[in-house]
Amino acid sequence: MRKIVHRHLGKVVAGAAIAVAGTAVMVGITLPGSAGAEESGGAKGSGGTSRQAAQQGQGAVQPGVVEQAPDEGEKGKGRDPLTDDETERVTRIALSRQMLTAGExxxxxxxxQRLSVNLAEPEADELDDPNAPRRADVSFYDYKNDTLVTRTVNLDTGKVxxxxSQHDVQPPISRDEMTEAAELLIAxxxxxxxxxxxxxxxxxxxxxxxxxVLNSMxxxxxxxxxxxxxxACGEHRCxxxxxxxxxxxxxxSRDLVIDLSARKVGKLG
Known part of the structure; x- marks a missing residue:
């Protein structure tokens, strides 16, 4: 059974969701399930051998062999997901010297702050072209001036x-941002x-x-x-x-908000 610790109430209450209360409306938020890869508590399966009856004259059946997945290639094809090598390469290309020097x-x-790297959609005139160039959209958030910057990199030519650039646009919070928000809240x-x-x-x-284990909005x-x-939240990243x-x-902790741009914590009434 999933549980929620309600601050200041001194008790653990069973439940699958929490309600976020606004000034005039109630917004329901369903929390993710409590079981996850980081916390699977099930016992590991035993890989014991199976045996045929002795009268059949057969020995123990040897455990099966799991083949290692093949190494990911340096380059994908068509609409294949970006490989690790491609992701690293387009991030380096997208991060210009000016952004690196002036950004925060x-x-x-x-x-x-790098937010995401995704395979870009093909251009309208390339939809039926099996040899259309692969492109990647790389998104950054510059905390220096609260700007979302998205750069499209052509994987074939290596050019942006x-x-x-957009202001007042707030995509989902990245894992690194969640970690920093928790650091600020704890301190x-x-x-x-x-x-x-x-x-x-x-x-x-x-x-x-x-x-x-952190989730966020x-x-x-x-x-x-x-x-x-x-x-300023909305203009700032909160x-x-x-x-x-x-x-x-x-x-x-639904009543607490962390303003990552100002590096401050506030409490909702």
Whole structure:
């Protein structure tokens, strides 16, 4: 049974979802299932041998051999997913010297924050062309000026074909951004409830995001619905975290928002 630790209530309540309360409306959010690759608690299967009856004169059947998957090639074809090599290559190409020098990532370090690398859709006149060039869309978020930058790289020529910049656009939060948001929350006085709930659930101190399973959603400000410290969310990159103790309950932190651009934490009323 999935559980949610409700801060300040001092009890664990069973449930599959939590409700996010706004000023005038209620928005339902269903939390992901509690079973995951990081926390599978099932026993590992035993690979014991099977034997035929002794009177058949057959010995033990040897365990099957699982062949190792072939190495991924350096280049994909057509609409094949991007290979690791392609992903690394287009990221290097898309990250111009100017972006690297002037941009800022979620930790406040040099260079914009990489969000995603995806195979780009073919151009309209290439839809029926089996030899159409492979392209990749590489998205970055520049925390220096809160800009989403998307660059399209032609994998055949190695050149950037298009660059787009947008403000007030907030794509899903990346894993690195979730980790940084948790770091800020743990270090902030408003994270005291999270740490107390974690200790109640585990008996241990919460000191690192690595002790949690994190899910998140982008938060956008609604006029008058949040404290002034969160009023720029939407222009700034802000996140609500839904943390879960590894192999344990969800912790209710729905009233806390982390402004990654300003590196501040606010509490909703």
């Amino acid at each position: 990532n979620v930790e406040g370090k040099r260079g914009p 074909e298009k660059t787009g 902030d006085p408003l994270g005291a409830g999270l740490k107390a709930d974690f200790k109640d659930a585990t008996g241990k101190e919460l000191t690192s995001p690595g002790q949690l 982008v938060y956008r400000a609604t006029p008058g619905a949040q404290p002034a410290v969160l009023g 996140v609500r975290l839904f943390p879960k103790v590894k192999n344990g309950p969800w912790i209710d």
